[in-house]
Amino acid sequence: MFLTMKVAFRNISRQKKRSFLLAGAIAFGMLAITLMNALTGGAVVNIRDNFSHALGGHVFITGREWTDAGQMIMKIRPDVNLDRLLEDNASQIEAFTKRSQAMPSLIFGSQQTMHIVYGVDFAEEDKLLDSLVVTEGSLDELGANDDVIILPQPVGERLGVEVGETILIRLETLTGQQNVDEVKVAAFIKDQEELGLSAAYTSRSYLNTLLGMDPHEYQILNMFVTDLDLVDGFAKTFREGLRTSEEEGEKDDEPEVTVTVAGVPMDPMTEPEEITRWEGTRYQVMNINQIMEAVELIVGVLNQVGLVIFLILLVVTMVGITNTFRMMMIERTKEIGTMRAFGMHQKQVKRIFLWEAVFLGLLGCLAGLVLSGLIALVVGSISLNADPSLQFFLNNGKITFRLPIGSVILNTSLVVFTSLLAAYWPARAAAKMSPMKALSSHT
Amino acid sequence: MAIVELENVKKVYTLGKAEVHAVRGVSFSIEKGDFASIVGPSGSGKSTILNLIGCIDQPTEGVVSINGTRTEGLKDKALTTLRHETLGFIFQSFNLIPVLNVYENIEFPLLLGKNRPGKKGIKEWIEFLVEAVGLADHMHHKSNELSGGQRQRVAIARALATKPEIVLADEPTANLDSKTGQSIIELMKKMNSELNTTFIFSTHDRTIMEIADHVIELLDGLIVEDSKRSVEAGSIS
Ligand SMILES: Nc1ncnc2c1ncn2[C@@H]1O[C@H](COP(=O)(O)OP(=O)(O)OP(=O)(O)O)[C@@H](O)[C@H]1O
Numbered sequence A: 001m002f003l004t005m006k007v008a009f010r011n012i013s014r015q016k017k018r019s020f021l022l023a024g025a026i027a028f029g030m031l032a033i034t035l036m037n038a039l040t041g042g043a044v045v046n047i048r049d050n051f052s053h054a055l056g057g058h059v060f061i062t063g064r065e066w067t068d069a070g071q072m073i074m075k076i077r078p079d080v081n082l083d084r085l086l087e088d089n090a091s092q093i094e095a096f097t098k099r100s101q102a103m104p105s106l107i108f109g110s111q112q113t114m115h116i117v118y119g120v121d122f123a124e125e126d127k128l129l130d131s132l133v134v135t136e137g138s139l140d141e142l143g144a145n146d147d148v149i150i151l152p153q154p155v156g157e158r159l160g161v162e163v164g165e166t167i168l169i170r171l172e173t174l175t176g177q178q179n180v181d182e183v184k185v186a187a188f189i190k191d192q193e194e195l196g197l198s199a200a201y202t203s204r205s206y207l208n209t210l211l212g213m214d215p216h217e218y219q220i221l222n223m224f225v226t227d228l229d230l231v232d233g234f235a236k237t238f239r240e241g242l243r244t245s246e247e248e249g250e251k252d253d254e255p256e257v258t259v260t261v262a263g264v265p266m267d268p269m270t271e272p273e274e275i276t277r278w279e280g281t282r283y284q285v286m287n288i289n290q291i292m293e294a295v296e297l298i299v300g301v302l303n304q305v306g307l308v309i310f311l312i313l314l315v316v317t318m319v320g321i322t323n324t325f326r327m328m329m330i331e332r333t334k335e336i337g338t339m340r341a342f343g344m345h346q347k348q349v350k351r352i353f354l355w356e357a358v359f360l361g362l363l364g365c366l367a368g369l370v371l372s373g374l375i376a377l378v379v380g381s382i383s384l385n386a387d388p389s390l391q392f393f394l395n396n397g398k399i400t401f402r403l404p405i406g407s408v409i410l411n412t413s414l415v416v417f418t419s420l421l422a423a424y425w426p427a428r429a430a431a432k433m434s435p436m437k438a439l440s441s442h443t
Numbered sequence B: 001m002a003i004v005e006l007e008n009v010k011k012v013y014t015l016g017k018a019e020v021h022a023v024r025g026v027s028f029s030i031e032k033g034d035f036a037s038i039v040g041p042s043g044s045g046k047s048t049i050l051n052l053i054g055c056i057d058q059p060t061e062g063v064v065s066i067n068g069t070r071t072e073g074l075k076d077k078a079l080t081t082l083r084h085e086t087l088g089f090i091f092q093s094f095n096l097i098p099v100l101n102v103y104e105n106i107e108f109p110l111l112l113g114k115n116r117p118g119k120k121g122i123k124e125w126i127e128f129l130v131e132a133v134g135l136a137d138h139m140h141h142k143s144n145e146l147s148g149g150q151r152q153r154v155a156i157a158r159a160l161a162t163k164p165e166i167v168l169a170d171e172p173t174a175n176l177d178s179k180t181g182q183s184i185i186e187l188m189k190k191m192n193s194e195l196n197t198t199f200i201f202s203t204h205d206r207t208i209m210e211i212a213d214h215v216i217e218l219l220d221g222l223i224v225e226d227s228k229r230s231v232e233a234g235s236i237s
């Protein structure tokens, strides 16, 4: 075993140019597929991060209940069960927010715009205030007064309003009544999302009043988890913990997700029509991975296309390997005869050739990986001034490469397998050669 | 008991429709410790007979026995094992493995078998062989860094590595000048007396043949003379 490996390894460097060409072809294929995998792998992570940033969390809980009038509304009442779940899982929660939200018309003079507004409990969400970049006015008034609003700078500009002035806010309550109020613009904040997703903020109790909810109620519980890899299990804990006994018998599936532009992760209007009413609140627990499924589907397809191209490259390389190995067999006929005379068995001869193929394949893979690492390093350090829509795939304007170890193993195995396959017939032919004929050959 | 025995051995090669009778009924035996020479003109069947003794070819008819084992009907695996355990080879064109150095070439046959001696034992033995063939200074040279005579010395050491009963050498001096060829035969003779290994070599060089104590002369695939020289008498009988 060791002897055949040693001879095979030395044989690689025997015809350096030839080995270089074969390993180079393999390296090229490996480079292409690795960059592809790493690029999509990085994009998935970036999209997920950007999504959770835009959506304000990794796990989203909403509640629905039926009014006496037979309308389904989306709200969560103070719930000891939910609070206990939050407490029990506190170690896995980085931060959580309980917010109301609406998509009201904001009106100033003749100007009018629709924009997402979050109702926030500023006492609870002290970190939010730190993270907002005030461009005009100040946030001091928030604690004191309820009916003030903070607008993203572009929204303020669109309306032509100045800080300190009052605008009209018009929205529908949860049960569908029109509601209008006057609200003072306390400050402008920087539009951080670049995606036009930055929200306007007001106090939760104020927004609740406008929506027809009690001050301590809210609509969405958003959570950032400490370990994103465990998010599915974490969401499941909540899903199961919040399921009512009534729900037990019903469908067990994870809920379907509909993402709306406003950053609301679900749309109650898409409920199936034959749904039966229930008592109390029913919760839906969604997590970022469910939203990512569509993205991952596309990435999966991309990677599969990449894999097919890789396989085609490998098949082309295989032809080269087979031909080269056939040539090597002829060149080494006398040597093989000598080894056989001294007592080398057929399978050992075969093994020399197969080991050679394995080494060649591994060499190519290694070269391809190193090359793609270098390219990733260079490309990943360039700050791209890309179009905002492209920013969603990037991490602070930079392309991120993330190579799952699984793809490295898969691609390397494919290379080694095809190399072995390509070398198999020449190896077999070399092994089957009669030692007498091999020794009397003149090559 | 004879270490090599051929009984009415025939070998026919078929070249398309033509048949070549390379060996046409040959019987002889070689005793353990013999320094035997097979001589004859080109095409007389020397290589064919050495290939049959070396178990890298099978007779068309007749029996070849090596160290008491009849080789007829043996499968490739058994023949390979038999070669590994009882035979060593020296070739006309040296046939060293180019990717291995002197030490590794000599070590090579030892690493092929199942029951290998320990690493330390191997090292001592190979160093002894390298010393014996006079190449202690070239231990780590590759074959392309050696002269023809040096290569053949390595080949002699390699042939002896597994301590085989028999070493076969098909025209070991044909690619060397006569002086170097002479020294190679003398080295083989030295190893023959020191290790009591049976050597069988072919040649068409009369002067080299003279050193043998058992000469089998061939012509057209038949033995024309089989003469032994007793050690005491010092002459061919
Ligand atoms: N593989 C083969 N196929 C066909 N004919 C062969 C084969 N090997 C040898 N012969 C023939 O058998 C005869 C004996 O050949 P062999 O090689 O044994 O002669 P030799 O005595 O070794 O000659 P030389 O001194 O030239 O090496 C020759 O006529 C040769 O052409």
Ligand SMILES: [Mg+2]
Pocket (backbone or CB within 6 Å): B046, B047, B048, B170
């Ligand atoms: Mg010959």
